[in-house]
Amino acid sequence: MDRSNPRTTIGVFDSGMGGLTVLKSLLELVPNANYLYFGDTARLPYGSKSAETVAKYALGATDFLEKQGANLLVIACNTATALAFVQIAQAAHVPVVGVVEPGAEHAASASKKRKVVVIGTEATVNSHAYRKALEARGVQAREKACPLFVPLVEEGWAEHSVTEQVARIYLDEAFSDGFESADVLVLGCTHYPLIKSVLDRMTMPGVEIVDSAESTAQVVAEKLRTGKSAPETDNRTPAVGAPTLKFFATDSVEKFRKLGAKFLGRPIDFVQHVDLKE
Amino acid sequence: MDRSNPRTTIGVFDSGMGGLTVLKSLLELVPNANYLYFGDTARLPYGSKSAETVAKYALGATDFLEKQGANLLVIACNTATALAFVQIAQAAHVPVVGVVEPGAEHAASASKKRKVVVIGTEATVNSHAYRKALEARGVQAREKACPLFVPLVEEGWAEHSVTEQVARIYLDEAFSDGFESADVLVLGCTHYPLIKSVLDRMTMPGVEIVDSAESTAQVVAEKLRTGKSAPETDNRTPAVGAPTLKFFATDSVEKFRKLGAKFLGRPIDFVQHVDLKE
Numbered sequence: 001m002d003r004s005n006p007r008t009t010i011g012v013f014d015s016g017m018g019g020l021t022v023l024k025s026l027l028e029l030v031p032n033a034n035y036l037y038f039g040d041t042a043r044l045p046y047g048s049k050s051a052e053t054v055a056k057y058a059l060g061a062t063d064f065l066e067k068q069g070a071n072l073l074v075i076a077c078n079t080a081t082a083l084a085f086v087q088i089a090q091a092a093h094v095p096v097v098g099v100v101e102p103g104a105e106h107a108a109s110a111s112k113k114r115k116v117v118v119i120g121t122e123a124t125v126n127s128h129a130y131r132k133a134l135e136a137r138g139v140q141a142r143e144k145a146c147p148l149f150v151p152l153v154e155e156g157w158a159e160h161s162v163t164e165q166v167a168r169i170y171l172d173e174a175f176s177d178g179f180e181s182a183d184v185l186v187l188g189c190t191h192y193p194l195i196k197s198v199l200d201r202m203t204m205p206g207v208e209i210v211d212s213a214e215s216t217a218q219v220v221a222e223k224l225r226t227g228k229s230a231p232e233t234d235n236r237t238p239a240v241g242a243p244t245l246k247f248f249a250t251d252s253v254e255k256f257r258k259l260g261a262k263f264l265g266r267p268i269d270f271v272q273h274v275d276l277k278e
Numbered sequence: 279m280d281r282s283n284p285r286t287t288i289g290v291f292d293s294g295m296g297g298l299t300v301l302k303s304l305l306e307l308v309p310n311a312n313y314l315y316f317g318d319t320a321r322l323p324y325g326s327k328s329a330e331t332v333a334k335y336a337l338g339a340t341d342f343l344e345k346q347g348a349n350l351l352v353i354a355c356n357t358a359t360a361l362a363f364v365q366i367a368q369a370a371h372v373p374v375v376g377v378v379e380p381g382a383e384h385a386a387s388a389s390k391k392r393k394v395v396v397i398g399t400e401a402t403v404n405s406h407a408y409r410k411a412l413e414a415r416g417v418q419a420r421e422k423a424c425p426l427f428v429p430l431v432e433e434g435w436a437e438h439s440v441t442e443q444v445a446r447i448y449l450d451e452a453f454s455d456g457f458e459s460a461d462v463l464v465l466g467c468t469h470y471p472l473i474k475s476v477l478d479r480m481t482m483p484g485v486e487i488v489d490s491a492e493s494t495a496q497v498v499a500e501k502l503r504t505g506k507s508a509p510e511t512d513n514r515t516p517a518v519g520a521p522t523l524k525f526f527a528t529d530s531v532e533k534f535r536k537l538g539a540k541f542l543g544r545p546i547d548f549v550q551h552v553d554l555k556e
Contacts, residue, residue, distance in 0.1 A: 042331045043321050048432075050530035053320045151429040154326075162443055169440075252328035 008224060009034040011070025013061045016044035017256065018150070018190030019076030020263035022099065025217035026074070027243055030224060034244045036068050038274070039260070041251035045150060046079040047121025047189070054123065055084035060276045062088050062096075064248070070094060074220060078188050078212065079121050082129035095223070102219040103186050103212030104133035110208050111139055111184040117174045118143045120188030121150070130188055142182065144174035150191045154259070158194045167195070167202045175204070186210045194263065247271040286502060287312040289348025291339045294322035295534065296428070296468030297354030298541035300377065303495030304352070305521055308502060312522045314346050316552070317538075320528035323428060324357040325399025325467070332401065333362035338554045340366050340374075342526070348372060352498060356466050356490065357399050360407035373501070380497040381464050381490030382411035388486050389417055389462040395452045396421045398466030399428070408466055420460065422452035428469045432537070436472045445473070445480045453482070464488045472541065525549040 010030070012023050016039050023037055038061050040046075046054045058080045065073060073096045075081045075088060081098030089096045107116045116139050118130040125145040134141040149170075152163045175182055185207055187193060193211050200209060249256040253271035260268045288308070290301050294317050301315055316339050318324075324332045336358040343351060351374045353359045353366060359376030367374045385394045394417050396408040403423040412419040427448075430441045453460060463485055465471060471489050478487060527534040531549035538546045 042327060044326075048322075048533075049320060050533070053529050147433055148426075148429050151426050155425055162440060162447075165440055165443075251331050255326075255328070 007033055008072055009036065009069050010072045010074060010220070011036045011038065011062075011065030011068065012074045012076045013038045013040075013058070013065060013080070014075075014077040014190060015039070015046040015057075015080065016041050017260045017263045020260055021190045021193045021211075022074060022076035022213040022216055024264050025211075025214045026220060029217045029221040031243050032241070033224075034069075035246065036065055036070055037245070037247045038065055039247070039249045039256060040276070041249045041256060043250065045121070046077060046083075047123050047147070047150065049079075049123060051083040051123075051127070054080055055087045058084045058088055059091055062092050064274065064276060066093060068246075068248075072220070072223075073097070074216065075099065076190055076213070076216070078190060079123045082120075082124045082127040085129075097216060097220055097223065099190070099212040099216045100129045100133055100188075102215035103188065103210060104130055104137065106212075106215040106218075107184045107186045107210045108134060108137035108139045110210060111182075113181050113183045114138060115140045115179055115182040116142070116184040116186060117171075117179055117182045118186040118188045119146045119149075119170065119174065119192065121145060122147055124188055130186065140179075142174055142177075142179040143188075144170060146170045146189075146192075149195060150189065153191045153194045159198065163195060163198055164202065167198050171199070171202050182207070184208050184210055187212055191263075248274045250274055250276055285311050286350055287314065287347050288350045288352060288498070289314045289316065289340075289343030289346065290352045290354045291316045291318075291336070291343060291358070292353075292355040292468060293317070293324040293335075293357065294319045295538045295541045298538055299468045299471045299489075300352060300354035300491040300494055302542050303489075303492045304498060307495045307499040309521050310519070311502075312347075313524065314343055314348055315523070315525045316343055317525070317527045317534060318554070319530070319534060322529075323399070324355060324361075325401050325425065325428065327357075327401060329361040329401075329405070332358055333365045336362045336366055337369050340370050342552065342554060344371060346524075346526075350498070350501075351375070352494065353377065354468055354491070354494070356468060357401045360398075360402040360405040363407075375494060375498055375501065377468070377490040377494045378407045378411055378466075380493035381466065381488060382408055382415065384490075384493040384496075385462045385464045385488045386412060386415035386417045388488060389460075391459050391461045392416060393418045393457055393460040394420070394462040394464060395449075395457055395460045396464040396466045397424045397427075397448065397452065397470065399423060400425055402466055408464060418457075420452055420455075420457040421466075422448060424448045424467075424470075427473060428467065431469045431472045437476065441473060441476055442480065445476050449477070449480050460485070462486050462488055465490055469541075526552045528552055528554055 122145040131141040400423040403421045409419040
């Protein structure tokens with residue numbers, strides 16, 4: 001780590017490019033930081049894999065980002081957070097922020113009916129991480145796996161009529177059996193912000209959409225503001241300047257550059273290929 | 279390898295469970311063999327990954343199956359065949375059969391119009407392996423990536439109206455610009471046999487559907503019959519009895535057991551977990 005640089009170096013980790021929606025929110029709220037983004041694209045998606053496999057991959061990524069100088073880690077992947085947060089936090093030597101707790105906290109404070117629907121990958125839903133986090137806050141949760149949303153986003157069909165139909169089917173099933181009155185929909189997968197407008201059209205008026213990516217960025221900003229994190233940096237002396245960005249991917253860097261720009265909302269100039277041994 | 283057993287031991291490799299459609303065809307045509315099926319489920323899907331990554335994974339699988347006693351290898355994965363057949367065949371110490379050449383050969387002999395449409399994953403299409411194999415046989419080929427078909431099959435929506443619409447969109451695009459008269463559709467992905475009836479309804483009358491899985495099983499059967507393969511076995515002495523089956527997977531064995539049965543068309547009793555180091 002470069003000791004002459006007083007800024008926080010935030011390591012952001014995801015199975016692929018979805019976590020770039022978290023980075024996008026972070027850049028808005030915490031522009032004054034160095035960012036390292038690691039996308040484990042050779043082994044994505046995590047959403048259909050087992051807890052053991054996801055934990056093993058996540059620990060490799062955590063170790064890599066720490067070695068690159070991260071002094072705060074953001075697990076910008078709902079599946080990795082849901083399945084391996086405890087293992088990651090225990091293995092890490094720096095503070096770790098996941099996406100589930102911030103999303104659940106935001107949802108709990110937004111829900112007047114105390115009933116929330118959470119959509120995510122199969123693995124995130126099966127872990128019941130959101131349900132546990134919401135029930136701990138006195139809120140009932142219905143979790144619904146939506147495995148077609150990620151490939152629909154990656155096909156570039158975010159605004160397609162097929163995506164609307166799939167969303168209608170998934171949401172009808174989720175907002176049923178006692179959850180017709182749920183008033184919050186949590187986007188429990190970092191790909192879903194790209195179909196937020198479709199989901200908004202397909203939900204009843206009065207249903208608030210909570211984007212875990214935004215909630216997570218808010219928690220990170222607050223942590224840094226109150227000095228609760230990044231102990232090796234001096235947050236009392238505000239540093240100046242634009243953020244620095246470094247991208248790492250385990251599969252094709254060209255594909256990451258192209259598709260990643262969609263998620264980040266800005267061009268990605270350079271991506272470094274990384275070959276992680278298991 | 280068990281020298282007391284004169285039967286061929288066929289190692290079948292896929293990124294996941296799709297290759298079980300190839301195994302299903304093999305069991306029909308070559309029941310008298312021992313089968314080892316390896317599904318690299320922890321790292322699936324290969325279809326969106328780069329050639330380097332797929333080749334690295336495929337070589338690990340090849341090595342594993344040889345060590346388990348395979349004396350004939352079937353790469354039951356279009357992406358791995360398309361991207362890494364040459365590397366696999368060079369590294370292997372036993373004969374190797376891929377799915378692309380058998381599929382292309384069958385398609386070329388079936389097409390009167392000498393125009394064929396091939397559907398597959400993004401990686402298979404980008405490799406142009408089918409186009410090259412078909413052009414070498416004097417047949418023009420239009421390749422079309424259909425990245426939503428695999429997740430639709432895995433969602434259990436093989437007969438769903440959404441799948442019909444997606445098929446209509448993909449096929450309209452494929453059978454256009456000079457390929458309106460194509461008379462063969464090649465299923466260049468081992469998941470696609472599960473939506474064969476939808477594809478059949480969505481194509482014009484007179485279009486023959488060629489399933490690479492079936493074509494590959496025919497080539498293997500012919501190879502064994504003519505003694506062109508499996509030099510360490512004695513094929514002149516027909517052995518008797520039902521096939522033996524062993525399944526290996528790198529991710530959840532429970533999921534493999536459940537979902538795999540859909541592809542294989544019969545129950546899967548036991549799957550052994552394997553942890554391949556890269």
